[in-house]
Amino acid sequence: MNKNDLVGVVADKATITKAQAAEAVDAVFDAITSSLKSGEEVRLVGFGTFAVSQRKASTGRNPATGAEIQIPASNQAKFKPGKGLKDAIN
Numbered sequence: 129m130n131k132n133d134l135v136g137v138v139a140d141k142a143t144i145t146k147a148q149a150a151e152a153v154d155a156v157f158d159a160i161t162s163s164l165k166s167g168e169e170v171r172l173v174g175f176g177t178f179a180v181s182q183r184k185a186s187t188g189r190n191p192a193t194g195a196e197i198q199i200p201a202s203n204q205a206k207f208k209p210g211k212g213l214k215d216a217i218n
Contacts, residue, residue, distance in 0.1 A: 164205055174212030181206050 129137075131153065139149035160178055163170050169179040185201040 172210070174210050176207055176209040176213055179206050179208070180204070 135146055135149045135153050138144075138153060139146045142149065142152075144152075160170050164178060164180050167180060169177055171177045180203050183202050183204050186199045188197050188199045189195065190197055
């Protein structure tokens with residue numbers, strides 16, 4: 129499922145237009161993104177939790193040449209599924 133498919137499903141389930149559903153989906157994504165940017169976690173009970181974790185700098189290797197490269201530290205978005213989602217797919 130891609131974003132357009134998700135918009136179509138939301139439009140059908142909520143009996144709204146696809147344009148309104150697209151605005152709603154974009155608003156949800158924007159809210160999650162802005163919360164993660166500010167360092168907050170987003171907890172959706174029954175669905176899961178979005179959080180940011182810090183990845184330390186490390187040394188890697190270029191697979192083509194074998195030369196060592198430095199991989200800088202970065203923030204990574206993580207998702208941990210909730211009990212409701214786990215139960216639904218198992």
